[in-house]
Amino acid sequence: xxxxxxxxxxxxxxxxxxxxxxxxxxxxxxxxxxxxxxxxxxxxxxxxxxxxxxxxxxxxxxxxxxxxxxxxxxxxxxxxxxxxxxxxxxxxxxxxxxxxxxxxxxxxxxxxxxxxxxxxxxxxxxxxxxxxxxxxxxxxxxxxxxxxxxxxxxxxxxxxxxxxxxxxxxxxxxxxxxxxxxxxxxxxxxxxxxxxxxxxxxxxxxxxxxxxxxxxxxxxxxxxxxxxxxxxxxxx
Amino acid sequence: xxxxxxxxxxxxxxxxxxxxxxxxxxxxxxxxxxxxxxxxxxxxxxxxxxxxxxxxxxxxxxxxxxxxxxxxxxxxxxxxxxxxxxxxxxxxxxxxxxxxxxxxxxxxxxxxxxxxxxxxxxxxxxxxxxxxxxxxxxxxxxxxxxxxxxxxxxxxxxxxxxxxxxxxxxxxxxxxxxxxxxxxxxxxxxxxxxxxxxxxxxxxxxxxxxxxxxxxxxxxxxxxxxxxxxxxxxxx
DNA sequence: CCTACCGATCGGTAGG
DNA sequence: CCTACCGATCGGTAGG
Numbered sequence: 001x002x003x004x005x006x007x008x009x010x011x012x013x014x015x016x017x018x019x020x021x022x023x024x025x026x027x028x029x030x031x032x033x034x035x036x037x038x039x040x041x042x043x044x045x046x047x048x049x050x051x052x053x054x055x056x057x058x059x060x061x062x063x064x065x066x067x068x069x070x071x072x073x074x075x076x077x078x079x080x081x082x083x084x085x086x087x088x089x090x091x092x093x094x095x096x097x098x099x100x101x102x103x104x105x106x107x108x109x110x111x112x113x114x115x116x117x118x119x120x121x122x123x124x125x126x127x128x129x130x131x132x133x134x135x136x137x138x139x140x141x142x143x144x145x146x147x148x149x150x151x152x153x154x155x156x157x158x159x160x161x162x163x164x165x166x167x168x169x170x171x172x173x174x175x176x177x178x179x180x181x182x183x184x185x186x187x188x189x190x191x192x193x194x195x196x197x198x199x200x201x202x203x204x205x206x207x208x209x210x211x212x213x214x215x216x217x218x219x220x221x222x223x224x225x226x227x228x229x230x231x232x233x234x235x236x
Numbered sequence: 237x238x239x240x241x242x243x244x245x246x247x248x249x250x251x252x253x254x255x256x257x258x259x260x261x262x263x264x265x266x267x268x269x270x271x272x273x274x275x276x277x278x279x280x281x282x283x284x285x286x287x288x289x290x291x292x293x294x295x296x297x298x299x300x301x302x303x304x305x306x307x308x309x310x311x312x313x314x315x316x317x318x319x320x321x322x323x324x325x326x327x328x329x330x331x332x333x334x335x336x337x338x339x340x341x342x343x344x345x346x347x348x349x350x351x352x353x354x355x356x357x358x359x360x361x362x363x364x365x366x367x368x369x370x371x372x373x374x375x376x377x378x379x380x381x382x383x384x385x386x387x388x389x390x391x392x393x394x395x396x397x398x399x400x401x402x403x404x405x406x407x408x409x410x411x412x413x414x415x416x417x418x419x420x421x422x423x424x425x426x427x428x429x430x431x432x433x434x435x436x437x438x439x440x441x442x443x444x445x446x447x448x449x450x451x452x453x454x455x456x457x458x459x460x461x462x463x464x465x466x467x468x469x470x471x472x
Numbered sequence: 473c474c475t476a477c478c479g480a481t482c483g484g485t486a487g488g
Numbered sequence: 489c490c491t492a493c494c495g496a497t498c499g500g501t502a503g504g
Contacts, residue, residue: 016489031359031360034270037481037482037483038482038483038484039481039482039483047489047490048489048490049483049484050484050485050489050490050491050492051489051490052489053483053484053485054489058483058484059482059483059484109359110358110359111358115355116355118414118417119351119352119355119356119414120268120355122346122347122414122417122418123266123345123417124267132418133418136418136419137419163427164427164430164431167411167415167424167427167428167431168408168411168427168431170411170415171407171408171410171412171414171428171431172407172408172411174407174410174411174414175403175406175407175410175411176407178351178354178358178407178410179403179406181354181355181358181359182354182358182368182369182372183369183372183373188403191399191400191403191404192407195400195403195404195407202438252473273497273498273499274498274499274500275497275498275499283473283474284473284474284475285500286473286474286475286476286501287473287474288473289500289501290473294499294500295498295499295500
């Protein structure tokens with residue numbers, strides 16, 4: 001698909017479209033996809049309601065487009081950087097650490113975009129809810145796959161359960177976001193990192209443990225005391 | 237404070253007030269405290285908007301009263317039952333297990349009332365947000381205290397960090413609620429229980445471990461393999 | 473507790 | 489991309 005020249009009417013339309021979605025993602029992360037009203041968005045962008053409306057055709061289409069824009073940012077800022085690290089426990093740690101860093105850096109005003117909109121739409125059936133659920137399944141699948149790869153690489157004990165670990169890591173990430181947003185508890189990110197790192201160290205093989213970061217004080221202390229060959233926490 | 241007779245006008249007013257709040261808690265857990273509109277609530281109770289409105293004086297007062305009603309239910313259904321168990325690791329497990337059971341039983345249509353409204357209001361400063369945050373601090377404080385008591389009773393290693401554990405257990409509980417609400421993933425509650433029980437067993441003293449439930453297959457298997465005297469996961 | 477209203481804002485449309 | 493609308497619904501009020 002050819003890109004239109006920067007001076008054409010079409011190119012201008014695409015710039016406006018992109019500017020709308022950038023504002024929309026920020027508003028929706030803080031005020032929800034219903035709080036994202038067309039009038040408010042138009043005011044922020046200094047254009048008329050109907051002018052903005054013409055880009056989407058319905059509020060639902062605007063919501064879906066906003067969700068996809070947030071997904072693209074998440075892939076670019078969290079998933080892609082992890083993919084540049086070799087598969088295994090290092091990539092797994094990178095994925096969790098970057099996710100927490102992404103929320104910690106307040107890329108979106110309301111913290112984690114998907115935590116916010118999932119809570120908002122979990123009781124509202126329809127295409128918007130379905131799209132959010134699909135993206136969250138995609139994320140959990142990616143996390144589970146990354147855990148399974150670390151296991152196949154011999155970095156995690158063969159008895160570890162990737163589904164269980166993915167559930168726990170996702171919960172810790174949601175919990176950190178929740179604490180930060182509600183209480184401004186910025187330590188939450190350290191708490192979540194400590195919990196994840198601890199869980200990884202408990203399950204790691206000797207080879208796997210050597211690939212985990214050394215900076216963490218807790219981590220270093222723990223590793224010294226680690227008892228090899230004990231069962232992995234949470235195994236079936 | 238004397239209670240009015242059941243036939244008096246005041247008593248009727250109190251019954252109506254209570255009926256409004258019961259509906260309000262259910263609606264708000266599913267559709268949020270903004271989705272809780274006065275018109276919708278009045279329709280559900282088959283009364284006029286203004287008749288209902290007269291009970292509260294403003295939407296904000298209705299929201300605050302709804303939050304306090306949900307808090308009372310939480311205290312009655314989760315905190316009080318745990319208080320009937322002796323302080324220590326047994327009470328701690330009871331508190332976590334009952335919390336998960338409360339959400340699992342879908343006492344409220346939208347799952348955990350406070351998870352829903354906290355996410356909704358975390359970006360909206362004001363008395364409503366402050367009240368939600370205070371109640372969540374109260375809950376986290378209760379959880380942390382219960383952990384500290386288990387430690388003082390010699391059921392948990394003295395090196396355990398109650399603040400860290402409270403953060404993790406709260407996250408697992410929020411994560412279970414989130415998975416259930418968004419994906420209908422009913423296994424989430426078992427996942428959360430397994431994670432919490434595993435964490436408790438890792439940190440428990442021999443005495444503490446003997447007070448944990450025996451029913452769990454994972455738990456029983458784990459306990460056999462447990463290596464005594466190793467450091468507690470997540471210790472500082 | 474009611475009927476009858478109010479101004480503001482919502483998503484959306486007509487017509488250009 | 490605009491102005492000028494529409495019906496519906498919101499929180500809230502007057503007056504009883």
